[in-house]
Amino acid sequence: AQTVTQSQPEMSVQEAETVTLSCTYDTSESDYYLFWYKQPPSRQMILVIRQEAYKQQNATENRFSVNFQKAAKSFSLKISDSQLGDAAMYFCAYRSMEYGNKLVFGAGTILRVKS
Protein backbone atom coordinates (compact mmCIF):
# COMPACT_ATOMS: atom_id res chain seq x y z
CA ALA A 1 0.00 0.00 0.00
CA GLN A 2 1.13 3.51 -0.70
CA THR A 3 1.98 5.87 2.12
CA VAL A 4 2.63 9.58 2.21
CA THR A 5 4.70 11.24 4.92
CA GLN A 6 4.86 14.91 5.80
CA SER A 7 7.46 15.27 8.51
CA GLN A 8 6.82 18.92 9.33
CA PRO A 9 3.68 19.35 11.45
CA GLU A 10 4.08 23.12 11.37
CA MET A 11 6.14 25.70 9.49
CA SER A 12 6.43 29.48 9.69
CA VAL A 13 7.54 31.96 7.07
CA GLN A 14 7.90 35.69 6.96
CA GLU A 15 5.75 37.49 4.44
CA ALA A 16 7.54 37.83 1.07
CA GLU A 17 10.00 35.08 1.97
CA THR A 18 10.26 31.56 0.54
CA VAL A 19 9.30 28.38 2.32
CA THR A 20 9.60 24.70 1.38
CA LEU A 21 7.24 22.01 2.63
CA SER A 22 8.48 18.43 2.57
CA CYS A 23 6.72 15.30 1.42
CA THR A 24 7.96 11.78 0.88
CA TYR A 25 6.00 8.79 -0.29
CA ASP A 26 6.36 5.09 -0.69
CA THR A 27 5.12 3.12 -3.66
CA SER A 28 6.09 0.22 -5.86
CA GLU A 29 4.36 1.73 -8.87
CA SER A 30 6.20 3.54 -11.62
CA ASP A 31 3.39 5.78 -12.83
CA TYR A 32 1.31 7.91 -10.50
CA TYR A 33 0.21 11.44 -9.70
CA LEU A 34 1.24 13.66 -6.84
CA PHE A 35 -0.70 16.64 -5.56
CA TRP A 36 -0.47 19.45 -3.09
CA TYR A 37 -3.78 20.62 -1.65
CA LYS A 38 -4.31 23.69 0.50
CA GLN A 39 -6.94 23.79 3.24
CA PRO A 40 -7.45 27.29 4.63
CA PRO A 41 -9.49 27.86 7.78
CA SER A 42 -12.62 28.03 5.62
CA ARG A 43 -12.11 24.26 5.25
CA GLN A 44 -12.45 23.66 1.53
CA MET A 45 -9.47 21.81 0.09
CA ILE A 46 -8.10 23.54 -2.96
CA LEU A 47 -5.70 22.02 -5.46
CA VAL A 48 -2.41 23.93 -5.49
CA ILE A 49 -0.31 21.95 -7.92
CA ARG A 50 0.03 18.48 -9.41
CA GLN A 51 2.81 16.42 -10.91
CA GLU A 52 2.69 13.39 -13.17
CA ALA A 53 5.44 10.93 -12.25
CA TYR A 54 6.37 10.31 -15.88
CA LYS A 55 7.21 13.98 -16.38
CA GLN A 56 10.75 14.92 -15.45
CA GLN A 57 10.03 18.63 -15.49
CA ASN A 58 8.96 20.03 -12.15
CA ALA A 59 5.48 21.55 -12.12
CA THR A 60 5.07 25.28 -11.53
CA GLU A 61 1.98 27.37 -10.84
CA ASN A 62 2.79 31.04 -10.35
CA ARG A 63 4.47 31.32 -6.92
CA PHE A 64 4.17 27.59 -6.26
CA SER A 65 6.64 25.05 -7.58
CA VAL A 66 7.64 21.52 -6.73
CA ASN A 67 10.90 19.67 -6.47
CA PHE A 68 10.05 16.17 -7.64
CA GLN A 69 12.77 13.60 -7.03
CA LYS A 70 11.36 10.30 -8.29
CA ALA A 71 14.27 8.11 -7.25
CA ALA A 72 14.20 9.54 -3.74
CA LYS A 73 10.38 9.48 -3.69
CA SER A 74 10.34 13.07 -2.60
CA PHE A 75 7.87 15.79 -3.60
CA SER A 76 8.45 19.10 -1.87
CA LEU A 77 6.45 22.29 -2.37
CA LYS A 78 8.16 25.66 -2.61
CA ILE A 79 6.14 28.80 -2.02
CA SER A 80 7.90 31.97 -3.15
CA ASP A 81 7.03 35.50 -2.07
CA SER A 82 4.77 34.16 0.69
CA GLN A 83 1.55 36.04 1.30
CA LEU A 84 -0.77 36.17 4.30
CA GLY A 85 -3.35 34.32 2.25
CA ASP A 86 -1.00 31.34 1.95
CA ALA A 87 -1.55 30.52 5.61
CA ALA A 88 -3.32 27.15 5.66
CA MET A 89 -2.92 23.44 6.17
CA TYR A 90 -1.09 21.88 3.22
CA PHE A 91 -1.63 18.27 2.29
CA CYS A 92 0.53 16.18 0.02
CA ALA A 93 -1.39 13.42 -1.77
CA TYR A 94 -0.66 10.43 -3.98
CA ARG A 95 -2.86 8.84 -6.61
CA SER A 96 -2.15 5.68 -8.49
CA MET A 97 -2.31 5.79 -12.26
CA GLU A 98 -3.17 2.12 -12.48
CA TYR A 99 -5.26 1.10 -9.50
CA GLY A 100 -8.24 3.28 -8.74
CA ASN A 101 -8.64 6.98 -8.20
CA LYS A 102 -8.41 7.34 -4.45
CA LEU A 103 -6.10 9.93 -2.97
CA VAL A 104 -3.71 8.90 -0.22
CA PHE A 105 -2.94 11.89 1.98
CA GLY A 106 -0.10 12.86 4.24
CA ALA A 107 -0.79 14.16 7.74
CA GLY A 108 -0.53 17.78 6.61
CA THR A 109 1.68 20.75 7.44
CA ILE A 110 0.29 23.90 9.02
CA LEU A 111 1.86 26.94 7.39
CA ARG A 112 1.85 30.19 9.32
CA VAL A 113 2.75 33.43 7.57
CA LYS A 114 4.07 36.28 9.69
CA SER A 115 3.61 39.90 8.69
Added chain:
Amino acid sequence: EPEVTQTPSHQVTQMGQEVILRCVPISNHLYFYWYRQILGQKVEFLVSFYNNEISEKSEIFDDQFSVERPDGSNFTLKIRSTKLEDSAMYFCASSVPRDDQPQHFGDGTRLSIL
Protein backbone atom coordinates in the same frame (compact mmCIF):
# COMPACT_ATOMS: atom_id res chain seq x y z
CA GLU B 1 -16.25 28.52 -10.91
CA PRO B 2 -18.39 25.43 -10.20
CA GLU B 3 -18.05 24.00 -6.72
CA VAL B 4 -18.86 20.85 -4.82
CA THR B 5 -21.42 21.73 -2.16
CA GLN B 6 -22.08 19.82 1.03
CA THR B 7 -24.92 20.02 3.52
CA PRO B 8 -25.19 20.41 6.40
CA SER B 9 -21.98 22.13 7.45
CA HIS B 10 -22.34 20.71 10.96
CA GLN B 11 -24.43 17.75 12.09
CA VAL B 12 -24.90 16.74 15.71
CA THR B 13 -26.40 13.30 16.26
CA GLN B 14 -27.00 10.98 19.17
CA MET B 15 -25.02 7.75 19.18
CA GLY B 16 -26.97 4.94 17.54
CA GLN B 17 -28.90 7.23 15.23
CA GLU B 18 -28.69 7.22 11.46
CA VAL B 19 -27.25 10.22 9.64
CA ILE B 20 -27.24 11.21 5.98
CA LEU B 21 -24.63 13.57 4.64
CA ARG B 22 -25.41 15.24 1.36
CA CYS B 23 -23.26 16.40 -1.50
CA VAL B 24 -23.91 18.03 -4.84
CA PRO B 25 -20.95 17.30 -7.11
CA ILE B 26 -19.91 19.49 -10.00
CA SER B 27 -22.44 18.92 -12.76
CA ASN B 28 -20.26 17.37 -15.48
CA HIS B 29 -18.29 15.19 -13.06
CA LEU B 30 -18.89 11.45 -13.07
CA TYR B 31 -16.63 10.18 -10.29
CA PHE B 32 -17.67 10.83 -6.71
CA TYR B 33 -15.81 10.25 -3.48
CA TRP B 34 -16.15 10.45 0.26
CA TYR B 35 -13.22 11.06 2.58
CA ARG B 36 -13.13 11.64 6.30
CA GLN B 37 -10.76 13.42 8.63
CA ILE B 38 -10.87 12.60 12.31
CA LEU B 39 -9.69 15.60 14.33
CA GLY B 40 -5.91 15.78 14.33
CA GLN B 41 -5.52 12.87 11.93
CA LYS B 42 -5.01 12.30 8.21
CA VAL B 43 -7.66 12.64 5.57
CA GLU B 44 -8.73 9.06 4.78
CA PHE B 45 -10.43 7.66 1.70
CA LEU B 46 -13.79 6.00 2.31
CA VAL B 47 -15.36 5.22 -1.05
CA SER B 48 -15.49 6.08 -4.73
CA PHE B 49 -18.57 5.83 -6.92
CA TYR B 50 -18.92 5.70 -10.67
CA ASN B 51 -21.68 4.70 -13.04
CA ASN B 52 -24.10 4.15 -10.16
CA GLU B 53 -21.96 1.71 -8.29
CA ILE B 54 -19.10 1.63 -5.84
CA SER B 55 -15.81 1.41 -7.73
CA GLU B 56 -13.53 1.22 -4.70
CA LYS B 57 -13.89 1.27 -0.94
CA SER B 58 -11.55 1.26 2.01
CA GLU B 59 -11.62 -1.08 4.99
CA ILE B 60 -13.22 1.75 6.95
CA PHE B 61 -16.27 1.59 4.69
CA ASP B 62 -18.00 -1.34 6.33
CA ASP B 63 -21.67 -2.35 6.44
CA GLN B 64 -22.43 0.66 8.59
CA PHE B 65 -21.88 2.91 5.60
CA SER B 66 -23.69 3.23 2.30
CA VAL B 67 -23.68 5.66 -0.60
CA GLU B 68 -26.35 6.57 -3.05
CA ARG B 69 -27.01 8.86 -5.95
CA PRO B 70 -30.77 9.21 -5.49
CA ASP B 71 -31.23 11.63 -8.36
CA GLY B 72 -29.17 13.32 -11.04
CA SER B 73 -27.52 15.80 -8.73
CA ASN B 74 -27.13 14.54 -5.15
CA PHE B 75 -24.62 12.06 -3.78
CA THR B 76 -25.24 10.91 -0.22
CA LEU B 77 -23.34 9.09 2.50
CA LYS B 78 -25.49 7.26 5.03
CA ILE B 79 -24.09 6.11 8.35
CA ARG B 80 -26.32 3.68 10.21
CA SER B 81 -26.21 3.32 13.96
CA THR B 82 -23.54 5.97 14.50
CA LYS B 83 -20.73 5.46 16.99
CA LEU B 84 -18.66 7.99 18.90
CA GLU B 85 -15.67 7.22 16.68
CA ASP B 86 -17.63 8.33 13.60
CA SER B 87 -17.15 11.91 14.76
CA ALA B 88 -15.08 13.53 12.03
CA MET B 89 -15.09 15.95 9.14
CA TYR B 90 -16.52 14.27 6.05
CA PHE B 91 -15.46 15.56 2.65
CA CYS B 92 -17.16 14.89 -0.64
CA ALA B 93 -15.17 15.20 -3.86
CA SER B 94 -15.87 14.78 -7.55
CA SER B 95 -13.89 14.53 -10.76
CA VAL B 96 -14.28 14.00 -14.47
CA PRO B 97 -13.45 10.52 -15.81
CA ARG B 98 -9.99 11.50 -16.98
CA ASP B 99 -6.91 10.28 -15.20
CA ASP B 100 -5.09 13.57 -15.40
CA GLN B 101 -7.85 15.61 -13.82
CA PRO B 102 -7.86 16.33 -10.09
CA GLN B 103 -10.59 15.80 -7.55
CA HIS B 104 -12.51 18.86 -6.40
CA PHE B 105 -13.53 18.96 -2.77
CA GLY B 106 -16.45 20.42 -0.91
CA ASP B 107 -16.23 22.39 2.33
CA GLY B 108 -16.96 19.30 4.40
CA THR B 109 -19.56 18.34 6.99
CA ARG B 110 -18.48 18.23 10.59
CA LEU B 111 -20.24 15.26 12.21
CA SER B 112 -20.39 15.21 15.99
CA ILE B 113 -21.71 12.09 17.69
CA LEU B 114 -22.86 12.55 21.28
